[in-house]
Amino acid sequence: MSLRQTQIRQSANRPNLFMGGDRELVMFSGLLAFALIFSAFEFKAFVFGTTLWVFALFALRLMAKNDPLLRKVYLRHRKYRTYYPARSTPFYQNTNKQGKQYR
Template identity: 70%
Template sequence: MALRKIPIRRAGNRDNLFMGGDRELVMFSGLLAFALVFSAQELRATVVGLLLWFGALYALRIMAKADPRMRHVYLRHRRYKPYYPARSTPFRDNPASQGKQYQ
């Protein structure tokens, strides 16, 4: 009896992208640009808000093209311990006092 093969469809495994970038980051950058434009209500703020929006969208599209889950990788990296002490190699000769601390 042969093993049954079940195809995994692409539609069920796609990353959650919006406008080519990570969904949450794209919408948050749009919210920031929108808040800047409508809170200041000036021509300079409008220009800066539009530059912020299109610049962020461009950067997020590049980031998603390189790795669609890069935001999750970065957040996991930030949760790691800030300092990991050096580990010895199998070829190191430890002194006797070093071995006593593990007994």
């Protein structure tokens, strides 16, 4: 009896992108630009907010082209500590013979 093989479709395995960039980051940058434009309600704020959003969208598209899951990788990286001490458990007691072996 052979193993059953199932086909994994590409549509079920794609990263969740919006407008070519990471979905959450693109929508958040659009929200920031929208808030800037409509809170100041000046032409300079409109130009600056639109320019900010276009450049943010460009940068997020480049980021997604290199690695679509880069945001998740970065967030997981931030959880790691900088140093992990070499020990098996804090409750392990070395004998005198073991302690002299490493001096």
